[in-house]
Amino acid sequence: MKIVGIDIGGTMIKYGLLSIDGKILESGEMKTEAEKGVEVLFDKISYIVEKYLHEDILGIAVSGTGQIDGSIGKVVGGNPIIPGWIGTNLVERLEKKYNLPAVLENDVNCAALGEKWLGAGRGKDSFVCLTIGTGIGGGIVLNGDILRGDTCVAGEFGHIQVEKNGEKCLCGKRGCYERYASATALVRMAKERTGKDLNGKEIFDREKANETLFVEIVKDWVDYFTDGLSTLIYIFNPPLVVIGGGVTKQGDYLLDKINKSLEEKLGVNFRKNLTIKFAELGNNAGILGAEYLLLKKIGKLN
Ligand SMILES: [Zn+2]
Structure with missing residues (x-):
């Protein structure tokens, strides 16, 4: 079968x-x-x-x-x-x-379910998932299922406002989270401040080489990222947040920065049991999450 x-x-x-x-x-x-x-x-x-x-x-x-x-x-x-x-x-x-x-x-919801079934969310029935790419996508796993919302658009974390009069977003609003904390935002910030067209990996390479401008850019970007993330943690009080997307190739180097930045922004009970993990299934998460849903639909999984 x-x-x-x-x-x-x-x-x-x-x-x-x-x-x-x-x-x-x-x-x-x-x-x-x-x-x-x-x-x-x-x-x-x-x-x-x-x-x-x-x-x-x-x-x-x-x-x-x-x-x-x-x-x-x-x-x-x-x-x-x-x-x-x-x-x-x-x-x-x-x-x-x-x-x-x-x-x-939806692909981001599928990725969250894939991670729940076979990846970073194994053994957890409730957690929050974010995908950092061109934008920021979100998936909310609640009691083993996706929280879809009334019209199936729950978890659009990318459009939480983090700057009152900030960058214009495709959604029509200004200052959206994904304008400041997506991979695209990191590339844009580097271009604005250095005039250089660099990809995410190149930006991190320069930051690791201690180039002052790039150290500041990455610091600011992580700061924006954890601003939005702390909001989500205050809403859901999750035991786990799973983060996916190309930037997670930076591994523990980036994860440590996120954890450090987040620590100052969360109250004690919100940090107590919280784990932040990077996604484990890569590009296969979507297909595997869809399979998980199908197996549930036909009664092959609980
Ligand atoms: Zn927006």
């Missing part, structure tokens, strides 16, 4: 054949070609499913970009990068076409 896992991003679709205990038996990727619209996307998804139909397939698990009602597998909003995607009930279409159970959930 196997599962087809598919992760639909704005640029690439990653997919794989998965064992029931979350091992990736085979994997591949193809371009999303988002601009060609939802029907082309559906053809691509069908191609992937049909590639594996000769196996003993239990179901289809999909992690996708956008605002998604994961309880029914319908896209309810988000950035309209794939024409026709918003409003699509992918689960209904897949289940009808293949007569197999399917799930669709």
Whole structure:
């Protein structure tokens, strides 16, 4: 018994054949070609499913970009990068076409569930997950499930305001958390203060070499990051925060800075049992989280 896992991003679709205990038996990727619209996307998804139909397939698990009602597998909003995607009930279409159970959930929520099942969140029923990339995404795991919110958009941590009259954000507001603490924000801050176009790794390399400007840039960026993070911790009082995204490649070096900065911003009971961990599943978290949801849906997991 196997599962087809598919992760639909704005640029690439990653997919794989998965064992029931979350091992990736085979994997591949193809371009999303988002601009060609939802029907082309559906053809691509069908191609992937049909590639594996000769196996003993239990179901289809999909992690996708956008605002998604994961309880029914319908896209309810988000950035309209794939024409026709918003409003699509992918689960209904897949289940009808293949007569197999399917799930669709937002990619950040899937990543959180993947980490809960097989990664940094193992053994924890409730925790908060943040992904630092172009923006800051969030997922809230509550009692082993995703807290979706009334209209399925809970956990958009990137749009918490951290500067009253700050940088303009794509959401229309000013001073959003992701304008100051995402990987993109780090790159922008370096460009503004040094005139140089550097990626995250290069910025950290210069900071580690003790270049004064870069030491300040990283210090300020971490400070913004923990400003927002401490707000989240005050709301949820979680035992665990899992942080994902490319910058976590900095490992304990960055984790130590986060912990130090956070310590000054939290009351004693908020720090008492708190652990901050970096995500463990990397790019596979989305597919594995979707599989976790599918296995729950068909009663193979508690
Ligand atoms: Zn915003």
